[in-house]
Every structure is written in structure tokens, then in C-alpha cells.
Amino acid sequence: MSDKHSPKHSSSGPAGTSRQASSAEEQTAAVVSVDTAGGAMEPSAVPATAQSGQLPGGPDTLLRKIFTGSGMVSVLAVLLALIIGGLLIASTDKQVATTSTYLFARPTDFLAAVWNAATRSYIALFQGSVFNPRGNGIASQFAPFMETLTIATPLITAGLGVALAFRAGLFNIGAQGQIIVAGILAAWVGFALELPMGLHLLLVLVAGIIGGAFWGGLVGLLKARTGAHEVILTIMFNYIALYFLRYLLNTPAFQRPGESNPISPILDPTAVYPQILGSQYRLHLGFLLAIAATVLVWWLLNRSTVGFEFRAVGANPKAAQTAGINVSRSTILVMAIAGGLAGMSGVAQVAGTEKVLTDGVAATYGFDAITVALLGRSTPWGTFAAGLLFGAFRAGAVQMQIQTGTPIDIVLVVQSLIVLFIAAPPLVRAIFGLNPRRRKPARPATSREAATTGGAA
């Protein structure tokens, strides 16, 4: 039967031209259908991959690829954010203000002052986060780096939680609340129970993870059952957790005896993370667990059926459902795991760095985790690296404030600018003059075709 038809198929012309033409046609449909699929996605599935501007194929040269690729955009985005941050620092600098009064007479003075103001702060930032040349011996010189790792620990695990949810198409703004609930449970187990070494810490960890998983899973449950939007739910849950914590810290069960401030008793020595490089650094076991969590999340996403389900639900929930994947279950599960990961951050806080529970247990780690996940493009190792970077910013900012008086808030500025720029590669490329040839106008145009014609003309 097929013999009868196949010659007809190619009979329209010489084989070569026919093939060429049909491949052109296939390409049309290709672009159109990519966009149709894009339109079918939940908007929240967009952040990680769809915005990298990477379309398959394209005859770009290698060099151009390197310069326009997403890796380069990330580097340039960081650079751009640092430059703008530097300008902000310079704008409030006294020396800069003085020199600006005779700007037109001696512009070099002004520029030098700008340069000095910015670099002074950034050098202090570097010295506070990576390597301090004035330290006493190697151990002390690398102390800032150890501090960076310590601060990066909760950022990494909470960031992984946010990233994992992203991959399943969910916008988890709730790491903050998940850290708090985890902190509450972990701290309580840590100071209220008396258990042997090892078991106690294990229980602290488990309690924290369960707390976070519960708080996250609850959002997943509400979303799956009622269709409520997870962004609103998680924001609200953050506040509910915070006020609940504040309430608890005023109850006898949580408040430190004899203390009028809302602060819990110190956790038992059996309940805290051991310091892995000796007592001179704050770096604790939690960092190794963060590495383990990264590996685990990588495996889960890329090598397990559960991760396949998460990714499928994130990319196209309708198709996932049609293929027999239980979308509700996936939603609940991924939010629970995300919450559990954020919960590890809560444990790192109460059992690692703070060793007590206060209403500042989550600091801003939960919100920073969002930027970490975005910078890491929602991949496990990307998130890990982004966590280290932002950890370095946080650690170095303290030193920077002491040395140069530049407020810590500059870190927030740089951090948010990085994410904004990373999310908009065309803007970064335009600023650095790296726009690839005529690619940008093509995309919107074709997706428009898909939108108006539904892919069938």
C-alpha cells in the first residue's frame, strides 16, 4: 500500500528541491508550534528556560554564541549590576560631591573620585567575602570565605526549594514562611527535648524538614484543591508564619525563662550542627548537607520519574495530565519538597549559625532565595553557584559597611539588578552592543501568527 503512495509524494519535482521546500515549511510550523506550546504554559513556567532567548538551531558562529549565550549574559548582567551599584555608591560619596563642584574645571578629579568610591567599597566587599590579605596567617585570611560559605548555606537550600518549584511551574514566594515554620519546630526539638548526641541533631533536622514541608505542602494542597494562585497563598503564608512565631515567642513554651524579649532558650549542644573546620570558623555541617541537597535535587529532576513528572507538569500541565500524570499530586509533592528544602535553611539557622529562635530567624533568606533561584536559572548547580555569590555579597557587605560605611542595602540593589538583567537578555545585549542578527524581531512576529491563526491557516 505504501509503495503506491510514496512515489507520488516526491513526484512534485526533483527530490532535492522538494525536500528543501518541505523543510522550510516544517520550519514555519516549528516556530509557530513552539510558540503555541508556549502559550499553553502557565505563565509561571516561563522564568527558568523560556527567557534565555535560546532557540534551537541557528547558524551562529561559535564566537558569537559564546558572547550571546546565556552564560555570557549572566556574567554581563552581574557586571552591569555592579557598575550601577558602584555609581549609586559614588553618588553619595563626599569626595565625589566635592569634586563635582568643579567638574567642568577638572573632570578627571571627579572621575577618579567616582572610581575610588566604588572600588573602595567593592574591594572591602571582596575582602570581607573571599580573601583578606591583612589576616593573620592563611587560616585567618580565608576566614571571610568560610563566612561566605556559612551564609550561603541557607541561601542554597532555600534557593533549591524555589528552583524546584519553578521547574514544576510553581512560583514559590513562600520560602520565608517555610524557613520560619521549620525554625520553630527544629528549635523546639533542640531546646525542649533531651536526647543523646546524634539522635538529637537528626531529630532537629527531621523536625525542620517536616515543618517546612508541611507549610509548603499546605500551599500545594490548597492550590491543587481550589486552584488558588500560589503566589498569593505563599505571600500570605509568610505573614501568617511570622505572626505565629511572634506569638509563640511570647508564650512560656518558647520564651527563654527570665527574658522579656521574644527569644527562645539556646539549643542544647547535642542539637546543633558541628563546626566542620574547627571552632575558628562558623562553617557547619549544614553546608555539606546543602551540597548533598544539590546533588539530590539534580538527580531528582534529571534522573527520576518524580522529576520527570514535575518538569512535565511545569512545562505543560494539560499534556502531563493527559499522559496520566497526577497533576494535583505533583503540585502537592513538589511544594512539600520545596518546603522541606527551605526547611533545611531554617535548621541551618537555628542549629547552625544562630543557635536560638528569634523572630528574625529567616532574616531575608526566603526572599533572597527567589533571586538565587532566578540567577541560577532554576538548575540545581546554577542555584548552588548563585547561592555562593549572594552569600559572598552578604558576608562581604558587613565588612564593607565597617570599613567604608557603605550600607548593606547596596547588596539588595545589586542583587535585584542582577536578576532583572538576567531575565532580560536582549536588554543586556543591547547595552553591550551584542545583539544577534535579526533574531529578536522574528520571534514576536511568529508567535503573533500562532496567536491569531492558531497555527492553522
Place this chain on the structure above:
Amino acid sequence: MSTTVSSSRSGNPQPESAGKDASAATVSAKPVSWKTPVLLTAFGLIALVFFGLLAPSQTASFGISTGSDFFQLPALEVNAFAGGLVLSILMLGLAAYAVYLKTRDKAAPGWLTVAFIVLFVAAFLIWVVGGARTPSISLAGLIAGSVTLAVPLVFGSLSGVLCERVGVVNIAIEGQLLGGAFTAAIVASITQNPFIGLLAAAVAGAAVSMVLALFSIKYLVNQIIVGVVLNVLVSGVTGFLFSTVMQANKAQFNSPPGLDIIEIPVLSGIPVIGPILFRQSLVGYLMYIAVLVVWVGLFKTRWGLRVRAVGEHPQAADTLGINVNATRFWNVTLGGAVAGIGGSFFTLVAIDSFTKEISGGRGFIALAALIFGRWNPIGAFFAALLFGFADNLQSIVTIIGTPVPSQFMAMLPYLVTVLAVAGLVGKSRGPAASGIPYVKG
């Protein structure tokens, strides 16, 4: 942001739904859910048990008149037990009516839910005050205070309405409020003119919005991402400048002259209503005007029709010659300006200087009010009032000493919002195209 998943899923929802509706016209209307009657009954029973049967038998006293009223009314005295009982029975009556309607396949009308909420709040109030150490509060003061606290919330939620109605999710309300508060403080300090400060606040809010618009419309960055990140950015920039500029020279940069309360003669003396409507700052009066203008604008004018069309079905609007992305851009900018004015309330009316994070998460409550108010300016206004009321009650509760921990009062707006978005207070549906970027050919 749409709380229904289905609407945002398919790129071209129309033929599908249209097909279904073809036969829907002949069959019955949408079925009535059991949710509302059941929920009302549940809350009615809770009220009966806690506010009625278990209520303290103290008498709660509510002052209605303040000293400045031009005639005085006696304070309202209610026995907490009796009052709670009567009100909860009324609530159960409403619930029973809803059940009755359901059995006849009719939905409970909107007024019923509103009446229920009012009764519930009243019963709750009697219970709280009746159980307090000093069972007496000024009702007039409570309400006036609620309105005051609600002012930035109302502006914030109007910003949300303006953005979401045109199809852009605005998570950056918090940043717009904060930016407005900061700019109002610094500009008013420098110029020593609160009106210029107010104007500058609007400009600052608009500027934050323009970034949101630019990134989400031109660069198609996910709107939620931009919103979340903008909040951080504004918090960072204002915090940085506060530490470097304002603290270095507080007199010059952080002592804005305030906007005075403008009393309208005679009218402001009316008990309860007077202080709310006729004893406000300029920002307070602007709030009432803004709510009305946005409502009339959205539903009665050409501008509103186009805005709503762009938010519901941008392609349709485009095919009729409406510039979708420009409409979005300018509406989002306008929304930012409105929120900026709301932000000026913090530094020009409420407190006389700027501090870090002065908006304190109220942008998110405004977001909640927007959803609770179902994307309607008037609805958002009342939702914001309710949240302002909860906020105010929280501080009063601490003062008069009741058994309810103040933290739970503070939690209330967030809990209510969770209930609202989870569809327990009735399904709310946002603009269909909200959150979805529009790509033009």
C-alpha cells in the same frame, strides 16, 4: 492575577468555551454551590458558641461621639452575652436563608454575604471588648482609625486594579508605596513644601511602575518576577539612601512638613461619619476621589472599556486598532502614580519622617484587598477598610487588654485572604489575560 487556572492555560480559549456555551444557552444556568451556605452556617455556629454562649457577661461600651462633634450621642452599651447571642442568631438566620435558596437552586445574593460579614465583625467586636479588662472603646475612634490605616491600602489596591485590569500583574505595590513614601519625604524636606512632596511621590511610584512595564511588556520578563525583584530593588535603594543621605543630614533631607488635616466646617461634626468623610488630610480626600474616579472611569468611559478589553482579550483589542502595549504601559504607569500617592501618606500624614521599610508589607495587604475586592475599585476599597479595621483593632486590643493575642489580630487579613483566594468566600475571577504578555507582530 487570575485565581482560576483554566483561563490562563490555553492560548485561544474562545472557540472551546464558545462551543460549550452554544448549548449552554438552552440548558440551565450555572449550578449553585453548597460552599456559601455551608460556610455561612459554620461561621454562624462558631459565632454562636464563642461570641454568644461562651461570651463574658460584661457590658461592652462603645463611644459613638467624640468631643469635637457638634452634637453628642450617648455611648452604645451592649451586654456581651446577649449581644453575641442575638447577632449570632441573626447570622444563623442568614445562613438558613442561604441554605433555603440553595435548595431552590438559587445563589445567595451579594448583600447576604456582606450583611453576614458585618454581623460577624460586630459580634466579634462585642466579644473582644466585652472580654477586655476595660470593656470600653470609642467606636468612632475605631472606625476613623481604620479609615486612616486603610488609606495607603486603598491607594495600593487601586494601583493593583489599574494594572491587573489592563493585564499586568502588579506584585510591586509594596515597592511603589515605599518609593512614594521615600520620595515624598526627601522632596518635601528639601522644598519644604508637602504638595511638591506629594507630586514627587506620584512620580516616584510611576517610575517604579515604568520599570515594571518596561520589563514585562518590552522584554517579556515574567511579571511576577519583575514585581518581586522590584520590591527588593526599591527596598535596597531607599534603604541605602536613607542610611547615607537622610541620616547624615536629617534636618535637610528627612523632616518633611506634613499635610494638615482639613476639617470641613459643620459636616465634620457629624458623629462617626464626620471624622471619616470630612476630617481628612488631602491624601485622605484624594483617596475617596480616586476610588470614585477609577470606578467610573473603568466602567463608564471609553478609556475603561478599552482598558478592560486589553486585560480580557488583548488580541481582540488589537484587531480593533487599540494599541495594546501602549495601553498597558500607561495604565501600569498610572497605577504606580496612584500607589506613590498612597506611599506619601506614610511620611506626609501618618509619621513625620521616613524610616527603612516604612511600608511594612502593606503593599501585600493591598494586593490581598484587590483580590478580596474582586478587581473592583469599590470592592477593593471596602476590603482595604476591613483590613485597616483589623490592623487598628490589633493595637486597640493590646491597649484594652483582651484574651486574644494581638498577633492573631495581625494575622487576620492574611488568613481572610487565603480563604478568599481558596474560593471559600466565593469564586473570584480576575481579568483573563492578566499576567500574560502580549506579543505584537
Place this chain on the structure above:
Amino acid sequence: MVRVLKLELRGITKRFGTLLANDHIDVVVEPGQIHCLLGENGAGKSTLMNVLYGLYEPSEGEILIDGTPVSFRGPGDAMEAGIGMVHQHFMLVPVFTVAENVALGAEPTKAAGFLNLDETRRRIKEISDQYGFDVDPDALVEDLPVGVQQRVEIIKALVRNAKVLILDEPTAVLTPQETDELLDIMRQLKSGGTSIVFISHKLREVKAVSDTITVIRRGKVVGTADPAASTTELASMMVGRAVSLTLDKAPAQPKEKTFEVRDLTVIAPNGQHVVDGLSFDISRGEILAVAGVQGNGQTELTEAILGLQDRVHGSILLDGKELLGRSVKEVLNAGVGFVPEDRSVDGLIGTFSIAENLILDRYDQAPFAKGIGMSPAKVLENAKSRIEEFDVRTPSGALAAGTLSGGNQQKVVMARELSRPLRLFIASQPTRGVDVGSIEFLHKRIVAERDQGTPVMIISTELDEVMELADRIAVLYKGKLVGIVPAGTGRDVLGLMMAGIAPEEHTHPAPAGTATAATSDAEGGDHV
């Protein structure tokens, strides 16, 4: 004064990146003419019309109105020039009233921008009366039937004084009867002086109403045709080669009935019975085609079988076992192969690789998974052989499925579903938006599956496809079964059935129910 327009498109070229959607197209629409643009799915007709309507800017070429070149920066300009368009997917805001939709963009206002919809209502009534449209200006559009929504679209154009009306695939959502009504309206409009550009790939309609036909293939004008030309002639012009109008298909050899549906009712979230008391069965080795206009319960029927619908009553038996109440996974594991109607929404994950898409419903089964661990090597291996077997044109199985053409995407879905032993095969719109070459291939695979002894259910809104594949035809109307008729049943009878008129009620009573050997008829002729 009646203004008439002569519209010329000269050398219109539209590129999307490297892709040529329209290649130097010349079309002249004479005043008061119905001009048809005939072409396959994806030939570039809609792109051309979007250029004309100002939605796209042409890369080259110009548009002339009455001999004067014009340039449209947006649809506003096009409307100003007297061009109106009814899009394939209606451009109506569902939560607006008819009047609001009609007014939008050209709103009559009182002072200070306040709307004055009374004027709009009057105009709607006027036009509605003139053409017998029967449209209530204050009805919410989402409550209106599709046919009425289409009239609202036409009113929208007429209110704006359109002299050239573009109708983009207007009959896709209509019953044959509604289609005839639309064709009448088109003739009326023409006699009123409005020119019409009619975009279609349905030869019967094109022949019935056109004055001139321009055939477009792969973005180029391949010629003009006379409406009197034979369907075969038109079809081969459109496709670019001689078209076999009939599928070579051996008669069905039905065996025992293994799939039964009894009293199936599906209730939509709005309480409506979208599938209403359906009963039918399918034997092994036969194809039952379900015909009907889109939106008459077909989607819900397949979703109910698959377990995607919540409120379902009745019984669905496969091999004597109840499928109802089981999860999608259990249904698939019971041997049901399912090709959903909208592959990009339900069938594929565009950002996933072809290989991953080929195991989308078996990712957790051996050999692809062991426990919860997956084996990427096995997944790729599977992809290789499936791609070869189904002739999917792609350099690698690792590419994203979204990069494939419609036809190849459909092959991926079909390959996934047909590459395991099936007890039931359901394909919804198996060839929608697929090029002719792939259609033949896919049809043959469906018949081959039947010949292996699988009960097959095809859901299609294309009458031609139904008539080509079916051994028996079931027609759905408003969720109810109008009847089941043998394959040879005529187009007119099926058309009436699709409008809800049971076969007993019209002149040729057809023996319903029994499976007869398929005599693939060439009566309709336009099988493309």
C-alpha cells in the same frame, strides 16, 4: 452613495526571520466580488490577510486601494480604509456585551469620554434587521452560540463601514446548515456592494460561493481557478500534485465487541450535560468515526473515557472491565491509546525532547524506569526506532518536540500511542493542521491498527475525514447521539444529522447500527 473598493495586493512578501510565509503574492479583489483564497493549512493565507488587515507589516510589496498605494500601520488604518476582518478565532471579549464588543475601538461617547452605547445598540438593531441576524445588543458574548458570535463579528465590520470583508476559515465551527446560512449572508452582502475575501480549504463551499479563486501553496500564488472547475482539479492545484481522493482501505472485518459505552453522561462544571446518555459499542477490527460540529460533546466524550472528566455517569466497558472511575494512568495501562485533539496543548510538551515525548505516558515503566530512577539511554534508544518507524523528519531525538512541524509532531504522538499493544485506540482530530503527505501516512497507520484487530474510535469534525476512515459513523449533536449510520451514508444525510435531525426523520432512512463493509464513496469528491 455606496462606496466600492478595488483592492490590489502587489508582490506581498512576508518573512519571519529566515522563513518565507508569503512570497511575492499578487491578488486583485474586484469591487462587489467574492474572492476566494484557497490553500492548504499553513499555505500562508492567514498571514497574507493579516498583512492586508494591518496586523503584520509586509517585508516587501504594496497594497493598493482603488489604484492608490496605502500603508497600514495597524488594524485601525485598515478599518479606516474600509477593510473588515472576521478572524478564524473570534476577536470578541467574552465578558463584554454585544454592544460593548461592537463599540470597542470606535466608541460613541458623550462629553468627557463617557460611553454612549445607545447609538451602538441602534446600529446593531439596524444591521441585524437588514440581514435577519437576530442579535440582542445587550447579551453577554460568552452566553451566545458560536454562529451568533460570528454574526457579531460581521456586525462589527459592518458598523465600521467595511467595504471589503475578510472571512478567515469562517465555516470551521459551523454545522453544514449554518454554513449554508453563512454562504447566503455572504451573497446578500455582495449584492449590497461589499466585496468579500473568503479564506478556505473546503472546496465545496469555495465552489458554491466564489466569483474568483486564487490558489495559494507554500506562500506563493500558484494560479487562479474558475469556480466551475472540478474538485479534483482544484485539489491538485492546492496540494501541488495529483491527489488520491480516496484511501485504499480493505473492508472491515469486525470481530467481537470489546468496547462498550452505556448511558454515558458527562456534566460540565456549569451543570450542563455536555455528553447526554450516549450508548454505543465498537468491535475489534472496525473503525467507528464520531462526527459532529466542534463543541457538541466530542472532547468531553474522549476525556470521559480517558478519565479526565470528574462528573461522569454511566458505564464504559473495555474487555468487560469498567473504565469509569479509574485514573488516567490506569486507563492507559488497560491498553487505551489516545491521540488528543490538540496535540500542542494535550499531546506534547513542546520544550521536552522528542525522545521524552515518545515516552510521555510510559516514563515510569520498564525499560525506561526502574523504581523511581530513569534510564536516559533507554529513552533515546526507543526514540531512535520510533523516529525511523514513523518517518519523523528530525536530525535527532534529543531536539525539542516544539521544533517539529505539525505533521511530524502528530507522527510523534501517533508513534507513542501505537507502539504498544492496544485494546482500544482513540484518535481525536488525527490530522488537524497536518500537511497532505502526513495525512495519508497517518490514515494508513490508523487503518493498519484496525486491521490488527484493535477497536478504533476516530473523532473528527471534518466530514471528509469521517467518510474516508469510517466503517460506521456516529453523529453527535449537543451531547446526544443523533444516530449511527453505515459508512456509505450520504453527505446530505450526515449534514442534517450534524444539525440534530435523526436519519429516520428525513427521506432516505438508513439502516442504523449494523456494521457494513465500507464502500468508500467518491460522492463528495473534495477529500482534502
